[in-house]
Amino acid sequence: MNGPHASVxxxxxxxxxxxxxxxxxxxxxxxxxxxxxxxxxxxxxxFPMLQGAIRDxxxxxxxxxxxxxxCEEDLSHEGMDVALPAAVVEGREPLLIIGAIAGG
Numbered sequence: 001m002n003g004p005h006a007s008v009x010x011x012x013x014x015x016x017x018x019x020x021x022x023x024x025x026x027x028x029x030x031x032x033x034x035x036x037x038x039x040x041x042x043x044x045x046x047f048p049m050l051q052g053a054i055r056d057x058x059x060x061x062x063x064x065x066x067x068x069x070x071c072e073e074d075l076s077h078e079g080m081d082v083a084l085p086a087a088v089v090e091g092r093e094p095l096l097i098i099g100a101i102a103g104g
Contacts, residue, residue, distance in 0.1 A: 005029045008039055008084075009094035013066070016054070016097065020047040025094060034089045036068055037080040054097065069096040 008030050017024065028042040037060075044051045055062050060080075062068070067076040071085045071093050087093035 005031050006034045006089045007091045008034060008042070008088060009091055010039060010043065011094045011096045013097060013099040015099065016050060019053060020050055022047070027091075033081075034084045035081045036075060036078070036084065036095070039084070039095055040080075065100045067098045067100050069098060070094075 006029070008028050010026050010028060011024060012020070012022065012026065020026075026043070026046075028039065028046060030038050030042050032038060040054055043054065051057065053063070054066055062076060062080075067074060069075060070088045073085070075082070075084075083089075084095060085093070088095050
């Protein structure tokens with residue numbers, strides 16, 4: 001990857017925090033362009049037990065009941081390679097991975 005490293009903050013939902021045995025927020029070093037894909041790659045490299053929990057093993061697409069938010073914007077349907085907002089890249093705001101709620 002090209003470019004400097006960014007220290008990105010990520011907030012995980014309870015079940016993923018529990019699985020990874022971490023607190024509310026994790027700090028990750030992400031090299032190159034800071035995208036959702038780059039952050040997820042960094043999460044899975046640091047916490048291998050989360051592989052397949054956030055995105056599908058084969059397609060690497062987001063799991064249906066997880067959503068990505070940054071700076072009050074829903075990024076869940078944006079491309080995985082769209083650059084994250086500057087506030088996230090600079091560590092001022094976290095990337096939120098949130099478990100969606102379904103019901104009927």
